[in-house]
Amino acid sequence: MQEINQNIAKHLKQQRQQKNWSLDRTANETGVSKAMLGQIERGESSPTITTLWKIATGFQLSLSSLIESSKEQNDSTVIRPVLEQHKYLADDKAPAPAIFPYDDRFGFEMFEFILEPGVERLSDPHRSGVTEHVIVISGTMELLIDGQWLTLASGEAIRFSADQSHGYRNLSEQAAVFHNIIHYAKVVSEV
Numbered sequence: 001m002q003e004i005n006q007n008i009a010k011h012l013k014q015q016r017q018q019k020n021w022s023l024d025r026t027a028n029e030t031g032v033s034k035a036m037l038g039q040i041e042r043g044e045s046s047p048t049i050t051t052l053w054k055i056a057t058g059f060q061l062s063l064s065s066l067i068e069s070s071k072e073q074n075d076s077t078v079i080r081p082v083l084e085q086h087k088y089l090a091d092d093k094a095p096a097p098a099i100f101p102y103d104d105r106f107g108f109e110m111f112e113f114i115l116e117p118g119v120e121r122l123s124d125p126h127r128s129g130v131t132e133h134v135i136v137i138s139g140t141m142e143l144l145i146d147g148q149w150l151t152l153a154s155g156e157a158i159r160f161s162a163d164q165s166h167g168y169r170n171l172s173e174q175a176a177v178f179h180n181i182i183h184y185a186k187v188v189s190e191v
């Protein structure tokens with residue numbers, strides 16, 4: 001089993017135990033089928049980014065906290081090689097580790113995505129108060145924000161509320177690379 005799938009399986013099991021949620025309850029809270037949740041927990045399935053977001057939103061977690069191993073990322077450590085270890089397709093395939101995983105001290109996580117030509121990924125709203133910051137490193141891409149596709153060229157950046165439907169696509173002939181800083185509003189009170 002791939003390390004990343006092991007991490008996801010472990011985190012999902014832990015979260016269910018902590019909350020004392022059955023598979024039925026988890027399916028209701030996340031919108032992911034019981035069968036799929038079981039497969040993910042047994043490491044028999046590589047969840048897509050869309051599925052992971054559903055799980056993260058249902059459990060009120062950041063995306064990266066489902067993906068990462070539990071070991072802490074140290075400050076003042078060079079993370080390398082960013083382009084090899086962290087790149088992954090921003091289509092709906094399996095995810096890769098964040099450059100900076102979510103850390104409660106800072107409230108954000110940062111990913112690098114490669115958007116291949118012709119790829120389009122639509123995203124359900126993330127939980128309330130989630131803001132994305134997209135910075136295009138190379139190539140040209142489009143973002144669906146407030147129902148409109150906006151073109152962003154290399155070097156351009158935008159911040160948008162991601163607690164609404166949004167999307168990413170690449171209509172050009174070259175891959176686009178972008179960074180995504182995902183900021184989570186603090187949960188002030190939990191029931």
Ligand code: MN
Nearest residue numbers: 123126132162
């Ligand atoms: Mn998103």
